[in-house]
Amino acid sequence: MSPALLMFLVFIAVTLWITYWAARRSSGASAFFAANRQISGWQNGVAVAGDYMSAASFLGIAGIIAFQGYDGFMYSVGWLVAYLTVLLIVAEPLRNAGKYTMADVLAYRLSPRPVRAMAALSTLTVSTFYMIAQMVGAGALVALLLKETGISYEAAVIGVGILMITYVVFGGMLATTWVQIIKAILLMTGTVLLSVLVLAHFDFSLGKFFHAIAHVTYHENGVPVTKDFLQPGLRFTPPYGALDLISLGLALIFGTAGLPHILIRFYTVPDAKTARISVVWAMALIGSFYIMTTFLGFGAATIVGRDVIAVNGGTNMSAPLLAQALGGDIFFAFVAAIAFATILAVVAGLTISASTSFAHDFYTNVIHHGRARRAGEEVWVARVTAFVVGAVSILIAILLGPTANVAFLVALAFAVAASANLPVIVLSLFWRRFNTSGAVAGLGTGLVASIALILVSPSIMTDDPLFPLENPGIVSIPLGFLGAVLGALLRQEPTAEARFAELLVRANTGLGAERAVGH
Amino acid sequence: MKSTGMDLTPSTGAAPDVASFEQDAVTPPHARTGEEHGAVVDWERVAAMDEFRALVKAKLRFIVPATIFFVVYYFALPVLVGYAPGLMERKVIGVVNLAYLFALSQFFMAWGLAALYLRAAGRFDTMAARLIATLRGQRQEER
Numbered sequence: 001m002s003p004a005l006l007m008f009l010v011f012i013a014v015t016l017w018i019t020y021w022a023a024r025r026s027s028g029a030s031a032f033f034a035a036n037r038q039i040s041g042w043q044n045g046v047a048v049a050g051d052y053m054s055a056a057s058f059l060g061i062a063g064i065i066a067f068q069g070y071d072g073f074m075y076s077v078g079w080l081v082a083y084l085t086v087l088l089i090v091a092e093p094l095r096n097a098g099k100y101t102m103a104d105v106l107a108y109r110l111s112p113r114p115v116r117a118m119a120a121l122s123t124l125t126v127s128t129f130y131m132i133a134q135m136v137g138a139g140a141l142v143a144l145l146l147k148e149t150g151i152s153y154e155a156a157v158i159g160v161g162i163l164m165i166t167y168v169v170f171g172g173m174l175a176t177t178w179v180q181i182i183k184a185i186l187l188m189t190g191t192v193l194l195s196v197l198v199l200a201h202f203d204f205s206l207g208k209f210f211h212a213i214a215h216v217t218y219h220e221n222g223v224p225v226t227k228d229f230l231q232p233g234l235r236f237t238p239p240y241g242a243l244d245l246i247s248l249g250l251a252l253i254f255g256t257a258g259l260p261h262i263l264i265r266f267y268t269v270p271d272a273k274t275a276r277i278s279v280v281w282a283m284a285l286i287g288s289f290y291i292m293t294t295f296l297g298f299g300a301a302t303i304v305g306r307d308v309i310a311v312n313g314g315t316n317m318s319a320p321l322l323a324q325a326l327g328g329d330i331f332f333a334f335v336a337a338i339a340f341a342t343i344l345a346v347v348a349g350l351t352i353s354a355s356t357s358f359a360h361d362f363y364t365n366v367i368h369h370g371r372a373r374r375a376g377e378e379v380w381v382a383r384v385t386a387f388v389v390g391a392v393s394i395l396i397a398i399l400l401g402p403t404a405n406v407a408f409l410v411a412l413a414f415a416v417a418a419s420a421n422l423p424v425i426v427l428s429l430f431w432r433r434f435n436t437s438g439a440v441a442g443l444g445t446g447l448v449a450s451i452a453l454i455l456v457s458p459s460i461m462t463d464d465p466l467f468p469l470e471n472p473g474i475v476s477i478p479l480g481f482l483g484a485v486l487g488a489l490l491r492q493e494p495t496a497e498a499r500f501a502e503l504l505v506r507a508n509t510g511l512g513a514e515r516a517v518g519h
Numbered sequence: 520m521k522s523t524g525m526d527l528t529p530s531t532g533a534a535p536d537v538a539s540f541e542q543d544a545v546t547p548p549h550a551r552t553g554e555e556h557g558a559v560v561d562w563e564r565v566a567a568m569d570e571f572r573a574l575v576k577a578k579l580r581f582i583v584p585a586t587i588f589f590v591v592y593y594f595a596l597p598v599l600v601g602y603a604p605g606l607m608e609r610k611v612i613g614v615v616n617l618a619y620l621f622a623l624s625q626f627f628m629a630w631g632l633a634a635l636y637l638r639a640a641g642r643f644d645t646m647a648a649r650l651i652a653t654l655r656g657q658r659q660e661e662r
Contacts, residue, residue, distance in 0.1 A: 070618060074600060077625045081593045084629055087636060088582050207613060214614035231608055232600045232618050242601020249597055253590065276640055280633050287626045501566035508575055509647045511565075 002148050003333035011341055012163065018178045022171035030517050032172035032379045033100040033356050037516040039177055039268040045281020048265050050180030050187070051349040052079075052256075052282070053289060055137055055316075055342050056410060058187060061290075062322075063315030065297020067306055069216070069229030071236050072297055076290040078249045082256035083286065085422075087279040090257040092272040093429050093507035099514050102263045102421060103361045105507075106428050109499035111436040112370060116361040118443040122420045123260040123357035125447060126413045128389065130261075131350040133409035135160065135397035137316075138343040143402065144313050145320065145336040153402040161394035164347040168355065168386040172379075173268060176348045183338075183345035188285060190338040194319070195292045197326040198299035213298045218306035229301055244469045248411070251473035255414035258421030261353035270516040296322065347393075355385035408459035408470065412450060415472045419480035420446025427484050429507060434488050435496040441487025446480030570650040574643060581639045585632055592628055596621055 030036050039047065054060075057079065064072030098104035103119035135157055142156035151159075167175045202209040210230070217226045227234070236245045256262065266275040300309065300318035304325050309318050320339065324332035359382035364370060400406070424442045427434045453472030458465045467475075506512055565571055600607050600618055607618035 070622075073619070074596060074622050077596065077622050078593065081589060081625055081629050084589045084632055085586075087633055088586055210614050228614070230614060230616055230619050232604060236597075236601065242597060245597040245601065246594060249594060253593065273640075273644060276637070280637060283629060283633050287630060291623070291626055499562075502562035504575070505562050505565045505571065508578065509571070509650060511651065 003330050004336045005149055007333050007337035011337055015179050019167050019171035019175040022175035026174050029378050034267040035173040037270050041274045041277035042281050044269050044278035046184045047177045047180040048282035049285040050184035050345045054346045058342050059316045061293050062296040062319040066300035066318040067315050068235035070232045071234050076293050078252035080287045080290050082252045083283045085257040091266050091275045091279050095266045095272045095275040096510045096513045097507045100360045101357050102260050108503050109496050110439050113366050115439045116365045118440050120357045120361040122443050124354055126416050127350045127354035129409045130413035131393045132396050133406040134347050135393050136404055136406045140402040154398050157397045161390050164351050165390035167348045168351045169383045176352050180345040183341040186338045186341050190335055191292045195295035198295040212302040216301050240468045247469050247471040247474035250477055251414040251418045254422045255418030258417035261349040264353050272510050351386050354389045355382040358385040411471050412454045415450035415476055419450050419476035423481040423484045432500040435493035437491045438484045438488025442484025445483025449476040449479040574646045
């Protein structure tokens, strides 16, 4: 048995044991959806980092830096800065005023049914698109990492899908949380080890390291070229490169605070203060990780080289190949297992956010008007949803195949979160005049604008696209805000204005907030 | 010590989806005790209290400038790299150029701002605790 396969099996065994442990401990809605709100500050911070940093971060950004140098590093900055929006604006009011989903805060003073229906649609769009991107990547990656076992793309997708469904259906939020915590610890350990080995390769001299980065040699169309990888301009090229990067930055900065699978993590802690502390923990981890992409990406560029990576699986294999070059087969296996853990933790988070939103927002509050149902029904619906969402994702990922271009699905998920979710969250928390028609119009405009612009972008319309940028944020975010404001101004809604004071007091003081169970 | 009977739920509007003050679950009107019924507090009144308005003002005085600062600081990076490449390619320490150092500084900017917010938020917590204590005191007097 190969060391990589062995480490995959160890990780699977440990996470299944956690799922068993979580399933025995938890019963009831608060346990399934919010781990009884008993996750501590540091635990939730680590879990947020584990929920957020996908394989696109670990393997993708290392690969972009290895191939396109500085531009890849600049790309990674926004993923941390985005957490300032979460910290300053969203996390605490959300924890104070909500219960299980993002829509709890939106529906607070507005007419619940239309708002929740739209919010559930937006949540399911973001979560499933993001998940399909992850699944296609996961299948291709697992097949590549376990090449010697001969596992096929389809088998890898089905395996990842079954595991994520198992975590969520049986272990709920508690199991998901601990899978994310273990993944984040593994990811940080692997990244620190790789960084130290890269530095050791350059005799612990930053001078030597940066000198090597400034003189990277590789072959372009058969001709050897030497480039300074610290100089910008290798990825984001004129005429639209800078604008595309700004547009991506907007989607990151305003989209992260609107990602449903991140937001629901703040319901797992006892109170708003703990939610705040957990964001700071997440920022410490996420920031350290992205700074270390300097060593991962530039290390792969200088030690392994573009030429070798290109013929051994392409950009995504930069970090694993660097591990092999520096630490041999065992270290390669360890890094491969980290990539596997990374994928599983993220898809489990996406699955639980989709099923929570469907069960709590759509089933209970839209279909059944929020009336109390038979005990356990909401959780039962969530479990069925998790199964269905998982099965559909497996199917779509298999139909698309390993070579499908799915990067645009991630851009789309962030664009929808930034253009539909965030404007409505911010306006309902801060603007007294905001109302139901504003929320519905804002969510609708943001959603439609993001999808429409992606459809006519270079990602889909490869020749002669109508919209020149791959990231629609720069247009769709203002449209989302505009839709929300105009929608609100079109109608008067006295009850929405009357309950603004209540939301303001609850969001800012924590009076009446949902409390931890079992204290 | 657990004080009962402080339900800040408004007398109008839909039932809230979250538990009322000092209660573990949403109490439907028919299940409230007489004392709880008598203890309904107007959210508008709390929102109009000087302590509460000072709290919101203090929060906004931190959050608004901080948000403007980090958004400007962050977008300065792609704007300068995209539209002033000559400046950003200038080497500052050995081969390390301004573009790399500016990108690196973003991490420390984010951490620094988070640390400042943590300190300020401690102050907001104290203000909120004082407000809740005032509300409890008023409740005791009314009994």
